[in-house]
Amino acid sequence: MKSKILIHLTSMIFITSIALLLIVFVNASKKTKTDTDNAFELKGLPDLSFVDFSSRFQKALALDAMNVFFPGQFDKNNLVITSLADKQDRAFRNKIQDSGNKEGLSLxxxxxxxxxxxxxxxxxxxxxxxxxxxxxxxxxxxxxxxxxxxxxxxxxxxxxxxxxxxxxxxxxxxxxxxxxxxxxxxxxxxxxxxxxxxxxxxxxxxxxxxxxxxxxxxxxxxxxxxxxxxxxxxxxxxxxxxxxxxxxxxxxxxxxxxxxxxxxxxxxxxxxxxxxxxxxxxxxxxxxxxxxxxxxxxxxxxxxxxxxxxxxxxxxxxxxxxxxxxxxxxxxxxxxxxxxxxxxxxxxxxxxxx
Structure with missing residues (x-):
């Protein structure tokens, strides 16, 4: 009987350890994702958070500004603007979807x-x-x-x-x-x-x-x-x-x-x-x-x-x-x-x- 109880307790400890490792991994993944999302800012790009990329006019204006600051790399500038627009759109949709329901593990x-x-x-x-x-x-x-x-x-x-x-x-x-x-x-x-x-x-x-x-x-x-x-x-x-x-x-x-x-x-x-x-x-x-x-x-x-x-x-x-x-x-x-x-x-x- 003791051996059976020991097997049960061992499995509980093992699964609990895996669960704790998963929690650590999830937290690390979230931090990595945040760092990736901020990659453009870390490369010295101008702050374009005030731009509403859903507006075609503001998006085109931002692209023109990028071409002025970084001449001769139109394709790269266009890729950056597109990426920033996607990021802004994704953040907006996530904010609506979450509606304050994103939360961590608290007491x-x-x-x-x-x-x-x-x-x-x-x-x-x-x-x-x-x-x-x-x-x-x-x-x-x-x-x-x-x-x-x-x-x-x-x-x-x-x-x-x-x-x-x-x-x-x-x-x-x-x-x-x-x-x-x-x-x-x-x-x-x-x-x-x-x-x-x-x-x-x-x-x-x-x-x-x-x-x-x-x-x-x-x-x-x-x-x-x-x-x-x-x-x-x-x-x-x-x-x-x-x-x-x-x-x-x-x-x-x-x-x-x-x-x-x-x-x-x-x-x-x-x-x-x-x-x-x-x-x-x-x-x-x-x-x-x-x-x-x-x-x-x-x-x-x-x-x-x-x-x-x-x-x-x-x-x-x-x-x-x-x-x-x-x-x-x-x-x-x-x-x-x-x-x-x-x-x-x-x-x-x-x-x-x-």
Whole structure:
């Protein structure tokens, strides 16, 4: 376990070092660019900053003045005037585009980003907990339902009810696999979609996150139920009924319980072993969730949210701030991986009776 933690910490130190080097490189590049832009002034050229090169008259007048000061080099003078005109035009356009949004990495900006980051982490942690519960609950419910068997409807009334149920299930499945921003845009005129609560709900029920990993957990349950130790447990008289309305079965309440325990039932061993396998997929699930959160916040233009701020800083070319924000995402992923490895390690100790 110590070796895994050391690997994680080493990678964090390595990436942080690269990020710091990038920040230094970006600052040096900006300084070099400034020196290049001022190259004409350093060569002893006259100060032409007062000339409006967008005016044809002033541009022609400046060229004539250059030809007087530097006779016999018309082509070079023309190139200088053209370059200065391009520089002035570029500076004007950049000033309009930036509109005061060009900024460096400062303490005030770090404090502002930190607040957004903690909000991002809070949403991420809550969604991870909800999906962790939802994945196991849906997987266990599907497994018990399959084991219990489905009752076919014989009357036309029951058939109609089944059609309605299937329609609702299909609509629910479509919703669970639907991209988050599509759901948000469809509801934007009806409710306020800029709240943290809505963001949490959106991340849980959309992007296929819940369904993909509940299917994985269900597959783990099916695989475990086919192993030999299950037959041995049944021979030893462990309960094997999945009917919910008897004492020896599995009730719906037990499936919904946040701490799922099925003592005296063969499903308890199946569930615990499947859960152990599922723990290793949390790393993948975390990356899936973070990607979905970033896309959702950016697509919805959620002002004051971490991902939208990252997009805004990218637009205005504030590379230093952007690198720090990327580091925040990286640290979140690595922290999740470390936490997952610790969970798996502790579960291993239980199996090894240590």
């Amino acid at each position: 005030a900006r770090l404090e502002n980003i930190s607040g957004m980051f903690f909000k991002f982490i809070a949403v991420y942690a809550i969604v991870m907990l909800l999906t962790y519960y939802g994945v196991q609950t849906i997987g266990a419910w599907r497994f018990c339902r399959k084991k219990n068997g489905s009752v076919s409807a014989k009357s036309s009334g029951c058939l109609f009810v089944n059609v309605i149920k299937k329609t609702i299930l299909f609509s629910g499945s479509f919703l669970l696999f639907c991209p988050a921003y599509v759901i948000a845009y469809s509801l934007r005129t009806e409710i306020n979609t800029d709240t943290v609560f809505f963001m949490i709900i959106l991340c849980v029920i959309s992007n296929g996150l819940l369904m993909v990993y509940s299917n994985k957990f269900y597959a783990f349950l099916i695989a475990e139920s086919r192993k030999g130790y299950i037959d041995t447990a049944i021979v030893k008289n462990l309960n094997n009924s999945y009917t919910g309305n008897i004492a020896q079965g599995i009730s719906f309440k037990a499936i919904l319980n946040p701490v799922k325990q099925f003592k005296g039932h063969v499903f308890d061993n199946i569930f615990r072993n499947a859960r152990f396998q599922y723990l290793s997929t949390i790393k993948e699930q975390a990356s899936f969730l973070i990607t979905g959160m970033i896309i959702t916040e950016m697509a919805l233009n959620l002002h004051g949210y971490y991902s939208y701020e990252m997009l805004r800083q990218m637009l205005y070319g504030n590379s230093n701030i952007l690198i720090v924000m990327f580091l925040g995402i990286f640290y979140t992923v690595k922290a999740t991986e470390i936490f997952t490895d610790i969970l798996v390690y502790k579960e291993n100790l239980k199996y090894e009776n240590k």
